[in-house]
Amino acid sequence: MMKVIIIDDELAMHYVMRKSLAKLHHIEIVGSFQDTASASLFIQENDVHMAFVDISMPDESGMSFAQRMAEQRPDLHIVFVTSHKEYAMDAFDVYALDYIVKPVSLERIERSVKRAMAIQRFMEMDEDDKGNNQIDIYGLGGLEVRSGTTGYVKWRSRKSAELFGYLLMNRGRMISRARIVSDVFGEMPQKNAVTYLNTTIYQMRKSLQPHGLKSVILSDHDVYGLDIAQESIDFVLFEDGLKRFAVIDANNLYAALEIEDLYAGDLFGEKAYLWALNDIERLSSLYAVFVKKLASVLLEHQMDDTAVRLLNKLLSYNEWDEETVQLLLSAYAAQKDKISLTRVFKRYEKNLRKELDTAPSKELVHVYAQLQADVDIRR
Template sequence: MRVILVDDEVLALHHMEKLLESIGNIAIVGKFSHPLDGLNASIQERPDVVFIDINMPELNGIAFAERLQRVYPDVIIVFVTAYDEYAVKAFDLDAVDYIVKPVQRKRLEETVRRLRKRIQIDDLPSDSSGMVCCFQSLRFKKSLTSSDFLDVRWRTSKARELFAFFIQHRERPVRKGILLELLWPEFDEKKGYSQLYITIYQIRKTLASINMNITISSFDNSYMLELNDVKLDVDLWEKGMSELNLETDANVSNVIKTMSLYQGDYLSEDGYHWAEQERERLRILWHHYQKQISEYYISKKNYTDAILLHQSEQMLHPYREQSYIMLMKLYDLLGDDNSVEKQYNFLRKMLEDEYDEKPNHSIEKWYRNWKLKKK
């Protein structure tokens, strides 16, 4: 394990060096009493771990860590300080540990155990980048092809919601003040920030527990989530459907496979009010692409697949009239009179139960004409 030490107190610096050397199997590649020298060396040497004192002149440990993480996000940070008031802020920067001076050997041994465990986890080869799913609800998979969702245990509902909000604003900075207004409007600023930092820490721990290489960086009073190599079902679906090509049967098969990523409306089961606009945008896109595929099937007289398509539409969006109408017409083309009647009755019941209404004039007219043809 390669380590750099930064502390403006020379005696404290030497004390930490001796303790780490006595623990063993630790290479101290640099020790600095001037923070800017320590920062430059950390950027050049790329150590596994940097032990940083928080209270230093010119550049305190918090600012030091923020600058270093911008250029070297994989670095492991351990804060060392005579004061415990910065512990909450340490969570915000994803510090592995926070040691209060004077440093005791037993306490440092515990930190070193944590560091070695984390380095071993980071070095493990991964056969999958992982996948975040937002259609229907927030879930995780080991890979795109996996059929099972991971069992994820969120510490709090706020941690889950904050992560979902970051996903919606992925690869873009989000001001911390906006997050306070969204999730902790009842708290004053100091307590709100404390809750925010702790929640960020909880999210990072949850992501690490399921081996998802997703990073949340803190800078300029903002956060930014980066998916790195982790996939997002919304991105895969939008990209795949924007390249819609129905010229051959093989293309149609790929389109249907991509379309199946849409397992339900965006975060619909989570009910986050801030997600409604994005939910509606994706829903409109889904109906647009679904209509194109349906028209392709009908042009090829492939009524069976068109029926299956509209049945899936009805399951996803049972309160829209369009699927009932299309199914009535498709069953008519197949000569399945019983199914036409069923769809009409399903439509009447849905409209009565949900809206206390009856089918509109054009539907009633089509149904009456169809009944007359059957006499």
């Protein structure tokens, strides 16, 4: 059971978060606080695994609170829930698990909880189960590295994490110093970039050293690489898993759902490094094709609730995809949920007019009208 607290000076957010968290399994809300001082005292005296924290708080900011917790309770999973997008990179520096921008959605909260629970399960495993030096890398939805010896890696700087991610995407190859400087430190003057690269390599190795992973960073004169097993990387497992589902049917439906669950978000999440944009788009496209195929099969087997959940998740990544909207409309129609059916179409129509100055296709308008009529008949 994941024990959770909520820290926000607005009582309305306590209600919103409690309502959402109550819908998730294996979650127990053990406290709600309007200031960090009360929350800190509670954490000292009680078993708490996860804290949803607002950044703008009276007396002490949520960011300062997270910094203290990183030192006092490094096992506490901090998730920022805030109206301020600009603090996302600062949150990374205080080892926050996640960063959610208000208004929150159940899907977004569930993603954070799943990540925290995965870490919790790993930390509770026996050492024999973990292995002497097992490493697990999670690049979908963010960037986390965990070893079987001491838990998750705490990066000494943003750039050290970014450079690890860069070498991870180029694993199995030795990359020249010049190319790394161009791709990762391109915004700096050449002389400064070379110095910063040396510092970042040092910081990266120091971050990995407590986990017995210092040696995975390879270097030879002016080239660098990463020596790591592909089977420990979530986006590799995801992409390899997709190859088994050229056809999805009743025989492999639940196996397909397990592969879908690996996709906790786009590659590297909100960091979205410029040098990774092609891979981000490629994996996102593969996921979209897979989920739409999977959702169609789910609807054929009357698994409407699961189809709705996956399609809403997909739509949160690409709100302009008409095929996803059409499938979601069909899923709500299968549930005889005319309110949600109408809400999704009207929201899509409004966003198209507002952002792109266009309208839904005639085909979608026709499908929407037909589904509305079908729901009325079935009622």
